Amino acid sequence: MLKSVTITLTALFFLSLSYSQSNRIYGSFESNAVYYQENEEEDYENKLGSNNYLNIKYLFNSNWNVEIQVESYLPRRLQSYSDSFEDTHLSTLSINYSKKNFKLSVGSIYDQFGSGLVLRTWEDRQLGINNSIWGFRTSFDTDNVSLKLLGGWQKKGIGISSGKIAGFDSSITLINSDTKYQNLILGLSYVGRFEMPHYISYDFNDLTNLFSTRLDYFSDDFYFEYEQVIKSKDGITQFGSISNEFVKKGSAHSLNLGVTKPGFGLDMTFRRLENMPLFSDRFEQGEIYNESNVNYLPALTKQHDYQLANINVYESQPNVSFPDPELMKSGEIGYQFDLYYDLKEGSSLGGQYGSKLSLNISSWYNLKGQYTYYPSDYDTDFLGFGEKYFSEQSIEIRKKWSNKFDNIFLFINKYYNRRFVEEKSGEINSQILVIDNTLKLNNKKSIRLEIQHLSTKDDKKNWYGYGLEYNFNYNFSAYYNTIVNYENLEDNKPNYYSLGASYNKNASRFSVSYGKQRGGLLCYGGICRYIPEFKGLSFSINTSF
Amino acid sequence: MLKKIIFCFLVCFFTYNTHGQDIIPNINLKTINGQTISADEAVNKDGFTIVSFWATWCIPCINELDAINEVISSWNEKENIKVLAVSTDDSRSKKRVRPLVNGKNWIFDVLSDTNQEFKRAMGVVGIPHTVVTYKSEIIHRRIGYTPGEEEDLFEVISNYKK
Numbered sequence A: 001m002l003k004s005v006t007i008t009l010t011a012l013f014f015l016s017l018s019y020s021q022s023n024r025i026y027g028s029f030e031s032n033a034v035y036y037q038e039n040e041e042e043d044y045e046n047k048l049g050s051n052n053y054l055n056i057k058y059l060f061n062s063n064w065n066v067e068i069q070v071e072s073y074l075p076r077r078l079q080s081y082s083d084s085f086e087d088t089h090l091s092t093l094s095i096n097y098s099k100k101n102f103k104l105s106v107g108s109i110y111d112q113f114g115s116g117l118v119l120r121t122w123e124d125r126q127l128g129i130n131n132s133i134w135g136f137r138t139s140f141d142t143d144n145v146s147l148k149l150l151g152g153w154q155k156k157g158i159g160i161s162s163g164k165i166a167g168f169d170s171s172i173t174l175i176n177s178d179t180k181y182q183n184l185i186l187g188l189s190y191v192g193r194f195e196m197p198h199y200i201s202y203d204f205n206d207l208t209n210l211f212s213t214r215l216d217y218f219s220d221d222f223y224f225e226y227e228q229v230i231k232s233k234d235g236i237t238q239f240g241s242i243s244n245e246f247v248k249k250g251s252a253h254s255l256n257l258g259v260t261k262p263g264f265g266l267d268m269t270f271r272r273l274e275n276m277p278l279f280s281d282r283f284e285q286g287e288i289y290n291e292s293n294v295n296y297l298p299a300l301t302k303q304h305d306y307q308l309a310n311i312n313v314y315e316s317q318p319n320v321s322f323p324d325p326e327l328m329k330s331g332e333i334g335y336q337f338d339l340y341y342d343l344k345e346g347s348s349l350g351g352q353y354g355s356k357l358s359l360n361i362s363s364w365y366n367l368k369g370q371y372t373y374y375p376s377d378y379d380t381d382f383l384g385f386g387e388k389y390f391s392e393q394s395i396e397i398r399k400k401w402s403n404k405f406d407n408i409f410l411f412i413n414k415y416y417n418r419r420f421v422e423e424k425s426g427e428i429n430s431q432i433l434v435i436d437n438t439l440k441l442n443n444k445k446s447i448r449l450e451i452q453h454l455s456t457k458d459d460k461k462n463w464y465g466y467g468l469e470y471n472f473n474y475n476f477s478a479y480y481n482t483i484v485n486y487e488n489l490e491d492n493k494p495n496y497y498s499l500g501a502s503y504n505k506n507a508s509r510f511s512v513s514y515g516k517q518r519g520g521l522l523c524y525g526g527i528c529r530y531i532p533e534f535k536g537l538s539f540s541i542n543t544s545f
Numbered sequence B: 001m002l003k004k005i006i007f008c009f010l011v012c013f014f015t016y017n018t019h020g021q022d023i024i025p026n027i028n029l030k031t032i033n034g035q036t037i038s039a040d041e042a043v044n045k046d047g048f049t050i051v052s053f054w055a056t057w058c059i060p061c062i063n064e065l066d067a068i069n070e071v072i073s074s075w076n077e078k079e080n081i082k083v084l085a086v087s088t089d090d091s092r093s094k095k096r097v098r099p100l101v102n103g104k105n106w107i108f109d110v111l112s113d114t115n116q117e118f119k120r121a122m123g124v125v126g127i128p129h130t131v132v133t134y135k136s137e138i139i140h141r142r143i144g145y146t147p148g149e150e151e152d153l154f155e156v157i158s159n160y161k162k
Helices: A002-018 B002-016 B059-078 B094-103 B117-121 B149-159
Strands: A025-039 A048-059 A064-073 A087-099 A102-109 A133-141 A145-156 A159-177 A182-194 A207-219 A222-238 A241-261 A264-274 A321-324 A327-329 A331-343 A355-372 A377-400 A405-417 A427-440 A446-455 A463-471 A476-484 A495-505 A508-517 A520-524 A527-531 A534-544 B028-031 B036-038 B048-054 B081-087 B109-112 B129-134 B137-143
Touching: A064 A102, A102 A145, A133 A159, A241 B094, A264 B094, A327 A355, A327 A377, A331 A377, A331 B094, A355 B094, A534 B137, B048 B059, B059 B081, B059 B149, B081 B094, B094 B109, B129 B149, B137 B149
Parallel strands: B048 B081, B081 B109
Antiparallel strands: A025 A048, A025 A534, A048 A064, A064 A087, A087 A102, A102 A133, A133 A145, A145 A159, A159 A182, A182 A207, A207 A222, A222 A241, A241 A264, A264 A331, A321 A327, A331 A355, A355 A377, A377 A405, A405 A427, A427 A446, A446 A463, A463 A476, A476 A495, A495 A508, A508 A534, A520 A527, B028 B036, B028 B109, B048 B129, B129 B137
């Protein structure tokens, strides 16, 4: 494999020289390395791990292009990434043709139907996700109609999945008025997963079908998006096996609407998921590396940037899971509200420079219904709210006090039901306060001080944290941050810290840091992955060209 | 060992021996009102465009766009500059884009790249990532944002020999 990659890349490079005046090659390189002093993986022999990604896109002309991505895990992958990532391999290869309204791609396909409830193939290096489909895609677009057809095998680690995926997506514009702005779009999609389970004959079909219907309406100050999905009968994966006795249909309903005006925005989302996971390999469900996921079912809660706000994050619960007779779940139901408001400059609340206010409220529950543990079965109510999984209320105010000083004030009230979400024990009520202050010293230099506190009587009790960042100029910054679980006497007040610096120059960034990182769920874009605690020296380089 | 050498060799070759991308690719994006627009058609054909890749959860990105929003009117008195804020929010946080943009009163165009095809095609690894074009041609790129950096961006634009 490596030999063929080398030949292809070298050929592309020499081709590029002949076209160097027209700059037809572009791409990016990213390298993340850690020299471990301490880590949790017992079999981790190598002190040094690194994940490296080189992505190249070559344009032959306006119709043809090729994309290649080579990944290298040398001398070994970073801990907590899939075991199958080793050495150097080709992870993406696609040949793409487009002419006017027609497009055709062969190779690694990245795509999304609607909001991803039936299909999303994408790459997220932080989470170690690359679930592209190795196959083909063709699409045709006109002003009012868009059609897509794709099929193939899904990438799984460095190989491919046993199941095959086929999909069709369409969107049709029903109303498109320019005079008074109005837009109404109907979307219809189909995704089929065909997998013959090994050796055993099951009562359900090898082919699982998902049908999605969407209706989106946009006007100047109002929007509305609704999507409904029906999933055909499929065996439920429990404790790594599938039984003929527990076979259920699935469904999803997602409603999003909002009102916006200058200086004001209000958004509301409702979503109900029942038995909605879809994997190209059925037995991948419940695996920790997020491999073979066909659809995208992220948690619909606010994503936070601050460290203490990322303790006890919610992970969506689309699965059927019956670990014990007191804990039976078949999906999730809940809602989220967001409000944004601009407090104008000169107003009594806005002050001389104005302020920005944002509020978020979200609550997520198990589906209410009749559950029996043995034999396993359930019957849910459509609008029934069962045990609460998670709720959060947050307020954020961004306030500029002068041309040199501004701050962000964030308060979060959170409830997290670890028993139901992680299937461990405990419920945690916590309040988090963050004050993030930035002082500009002159045009180029600035200093940022961030203070955080988490209060809880549950679990491991209170935390505090702070961070200090100094920007020497536009290119160079240094920082130190720490979080301390100061009321956790049982574990001797664990503390985590990081001291680091970064240098940016045009489209390149180099950074180095030393510290101890907290283990737990790393959530990015609503999808979570467990990362173990480690202590060590980290380096990273990324550049786009 | 041979594989490591080959890999490093290829990285060096591609990074230093190519001139880099100079045009905006033809990739479909959505306006916040659901209309489809091609990225190469969205840029300012007569002057400069600042293409800023951001997301609703990225604090430095919002700091950068808030800062540009405050000064863009005065910049436009001196130079013809269009701002395109390309949201890389996926379907989880995309819902927050339109209310946030209105709530913040941003006066520039916001486009949505929900499956990050444009981000991928532009070789963007992390955000904030800002690209400046002059009449469709890429003249400058940068990663990250520190307070006040928008002034440096304007200096790049002002000093560009048209």
